[in-house]
Amino acid sequence: MLNHVQHDEAGDRLPSLATLAKGAAMTQPAPETIRTPKTRIACDGTGDGLANAALGHPRVWLEIDPDEGFADCGYCDRRFILTGGVADHG
């Protein structure tokens, strides 16, 4: 059989979820890292004094797990780092 055809595996043709997530992230501004002394914070994507509704998202409450020291906003990918926590390196 010289004409052996190699079948592409479907898994190689479909972009992985990770690739999709990366592509989506690239269309957005670089995520910010925000340090906060509170373990419970609200994020609406606009930030302090930055009332740009176009960049915002519905307000969500995030809870920082003290063992993790940070929480990521699922909407805008902002990372909130607990001041003095395990993830606070500066």
Ligand SMILES: [Zn+2]
């Ligand atoms: Zn957010």
